[in-house]
């Protein structure tokens with residue numbers, strides 16, 4: 001373009017090299033400030049964080065900091081606690097997302113029907129979302145505590161428990177404590193997004209279907225679900241990534257205990273970094289989690305592409 | 312196929328009363344058109360018959376059975392929506408076969424029904440397409456196809472053609488008429504297009520403000536409108552109305568000038584009446600019996616000419632096929648043929 005502008009009578013006239021350099025670098029110079037900012041804010045911490053995974057960084061050891069290659073990963077591959085945490089992460093994420101989605105969908109379907117006082121109920125339903133996760137964790141920890149909370153006594157009364165004990169200290173069932181708190185806390189997210197999607201469905205489709213002879217369940221399957229599918233896919237993907245990274249409730253409620261039974265990878269990273277003060281090892285675990293989540297996201301995106309292409 | 316009886320039907324939303332005691336008997340195989348201005352409750356009535364709205368009071372019977380509390384799916388009727396309401400996630404064949412699939416019809420039966428309907432509506436090349444890949448007219452056909460595949464007791468149409476352009480509407484109108492002659496299915500058709508109402512209906516039900524004003528064949532409504540509302544609503548350009556007084560066997564304007572002889576009706580000397588006459592029945596004359604009027608505006612429609620007049624201060628329209636009317640201007644004379652005069656009393660009811 002610049003060359004063409006510099007031709008006279010069809011003969012290319014070469015500009016001085018300094019002008020050409022200035023012309024060529026012009027667009028880069030214009031975008032440089034924002035690019036530099038983005039790199040500084042996003043990439044630098046990421047690179048430094050990743051570099052920790054290959055260095056020996058212990059907060060209390062002044063002689064640490066050296067490059068140790070893949071030593072952390074070798075240790076990680078033999079770390080039974082890590083494998084336990086990986087299994088717990090699957091369990092924690094799967095159960096939380098599934099239950100949140102299930103209850104969120106039911107709630108959205110209920111709120112989609114007009115009834116007296118719906119506005120107030122909608123506002124109340126979305127309240128848990130506004131509670132800080134730290135507070136929610138404390139609250140549920142107390143609710144599960146037989147000394148001050150009612151839940152163990154209710155469960156005992158119902159005959160579910162043989163005595164009103166603290167579920168959070170029961171190695172068998174401890175994971176259910178944070179999962180219940182997480183479900184309570186996360187339902188509004190699904191309810192809000194699914195309700196928005198539900199309300200975008202034209203009403204006359206339901207009317208046409210009921211005239212065609214569809215009962216409630218058939219209408220749900222042939223109209224509601226296809227309309228919700230894209231929203232469901234994207235919210236479940238987001239929540240899965242998010243919940244598997246979400247250690248607040250576990251750290252507050254159980255601290256990963258008893259005996260690491262509720263330790264998920266994210267809380268294990270937290271424990272390694274801030275309890276054991278081994279930043280290097282924590283970074284190595286975080287890197288593994290990052291790779292796993294990236295792989296999961298890629299898988300979901302590919303799945304979506306194939307499903308869309310099939311249509 | 313079935314008859315539909317509607318008895319003292321009322322509908323209110325909270326305190327707002329929308330339908331006030333509708334009575335209507337629709338015979339088996341009849342094509343009934345509901346007309347009326349926007350907001351008069353046509354859709355509400357149709358949706359109550361379909362079961363999409365609750366009945367506040369009164370009764371609806373389909374084939375003699377009370378259906379007030381029956382769910383739409385148990386009424387065995389089909390409805391074509393103004394918005395078409397096609398299922399966007401199913402292709403054309405899926406849309407048309409949905410009701411049959413729900414009824415667990417056999418594959419062969421479904422295939423035959425869909426093929427039959429598609430052939431009738433010219434949809435064969437489109438069966439695999441999704442609704443979003445269809446034009447408005449094609450969607451309309453699919454909506455019709457969806458209604459006819461399962462041979463319901465009755466068809467309900469809520470302004471099915473109002474989203475189409477004029478040419479297509481004409482064509483679909485003819486197709487609906489042909490289809491009805493073919494299937495002989497009881498049909499209720501809502502429209503505010505007069506031509507649709509006149510051309511399609513066995514009987515027209517004219518509604519206004521939630522009340523049935525008149526029920527009758529298209530020509531009955533045209534020739535003998537029961538009241539001022541029907542007289543003004545049916546026909547285009549609309550009927551002319553003049554306030555007149557009956558005096559000495561003739562109809563006179565307020566200023567005393569004589570408009571026409573009165574048709575033979577029993578009214579008291581000096582009573583105030585409304586005279587109605589259709590623009591196409593007014594004649595432009597030169598003889599002395601005519602009453603003079605100012606030409607305001609001349610509108611050629613191609614088929615004929617509408618001449619807007621001021622007659623003793625009142626607006627009057629004349630519709631004529633005579634091209635010479637184009638050249639009219641200034642003062643002309645019109646006459647009111649007595650056999651075409653409609654008379655309405657103070658309450659607006661027809662008296663002759």
Ligand SMILES: Nc1ncnc2c1ncn2[C@@H]1O[C@H](COP(=O)(O)OP(=O)(O)OP(=O)(O)O)[C@@H](O)[C@H]1O
Pocket residue numbers: 324327329347348349350351352353354355356503
């Ligand atoms: N859900 C509702 N709540 C309150 N009033 C309603 C409701 N639905 C309809 N109406 C009122 O009922 C009246 C009749 O409505 P309807 O839709 O039957 O009119 P329509 O004759 O079909 O008009 P159009 O020709 O414009 O479609 C209107 O005045 C409308 O405002």
Ligand SMILES: [Mg+2]
Pocket residue numbers: 353354355
């Ligand atoms: Mg309507």
